[in-house]
Amino acid sequence: METQLTWYGHAAFKIKTPSGRILLIDPWVTNPAFESGKDELASLDRVDLIFLTHGHSDHVGNAVEIGKRTGATLVSNFDLSAAMITVLGYPEAQASNETTGHLGGELSLLDGEVRAQFVPAWHGSFVQRGEDATPVYAGCPTGLIVALSNGPRIYHTGDTDLFSDMALVKRFHKIDVMLVCIGDHFTMGPARAAEAVKLVTPKTIIPMHYGTFPVLTGTPEGFERELKKRKLKSELRVMKIGEPIAL
Numbered sequence: 001m002e003t004q005l006t007w008y009g010h011a012a013f014k015i016k017t018p019s020g021r022i023l024l025i026d027p028w029v030t031n032p033a034f035e036s037g038k039d040e041l042a043s044l045d046r047v048d049l050i051f052l053t054h055g056h057s058d059h060v061g062n063a064v065e066i067g068k069r070t071g072a073t074l075v076s077n078f079d080l081s082a083a084m085i086t087v088l089g090y091p092e093a094q095a096s097n098e099t100t101g102h103l104g105g106e107l108s109l110l111d112g113e114v115r116a117q118f119v120p121a122w123h124g125s126f127v128q129r130g131e132d133a134t135p136v137y138a139g140c141p142t143g144l145i146v147a148l149s150n151g152p153r154i155y156h157t158g159d160t161d162l163f164s165d166m167a168l169v170k171r172f173h174k175i176d177v178m179l180v181c182i183g184d185h186f187t188m189g190p191a192r193a194a195e196a197v198k199l200v201t202p203k204t205i206i207p208m209h210y211g212t213f214p215v216l217t218g219t220p221e222g223f224e225r226e227l228k229k230r231k232l233k234s235e236l237r238v239m240k241i242g243e244p245i246a247l
């Protein structure tokens with residue numbers, strides 16, 4: 001039994017747990033970098049949990065549609081959960097206190113197979129019903145640690161700059177896989193992302209949140225150079241959009 005990870009492009013990932021449960025993180029499946037995003041979205045008929053790091057549309061993505069169709073449970077912080085329900089119409093029964101948390105707390109999900117913790121991220125967070133609608137505040141943004149029993153411990157940084165408290169992640173968690181934003185402009189770029197890796201010391205690093213739009217200029221090549229400069233031992237794995245890997 002293995003854990004499978006699929007990158008959908010941008011900050012969106014699908015995790016298949018060793019027992020076959022399907023978890024999505026920031027599921028913007030139809031982002032412009034994922035050519036077969038529409039087909040993938042249509043084929044998602046079973047989803048157990050949808051994790052969100054913050055409310056921006058490039059992270060909420062197709063969450064409401066997937067939630068309505070599959071009955072998936074929303075896992076986010078308290079403020080974002082409320083905004084998802086009241087502003088975007090996420091089914092309230094699928095976003096209860098059982099799966100809603102906040103910074104520092106740990107949630108036990110799917111009968112303990114999944115443990116999740118929200119950790120800080122330096123960014124913003126609002127939800128919006130459409131591009132021209134008024135933004136509605138959605139609490140503070142987060143990063144996310146997802147630990148699978150019989151599987152890896154994954155840290156999704158969310159959208160963030162580098163900050164020194166990332167070192168606290170390491171104090172509590174041995175991270176197997178760090179999904180790290182490198183795109184620059186709206187988040188840290190390659191050099192600051194490499195410093196973040198230095199603080200967290202994961203076994204494997206997977207870059208994300210780059211290349212989706214022209215302004216996201218950070219590249220895996222630039223990131224690799226910055227990692228080498230710092231002689232970091234973490235293994236860089238650059239994923240291809242839509243192709244699952246075993247963890």
Ligand SMILES: [Zn+2]
Pocket residue numbers: 011056058059159186209
């Ligand atoms: Zn973003």
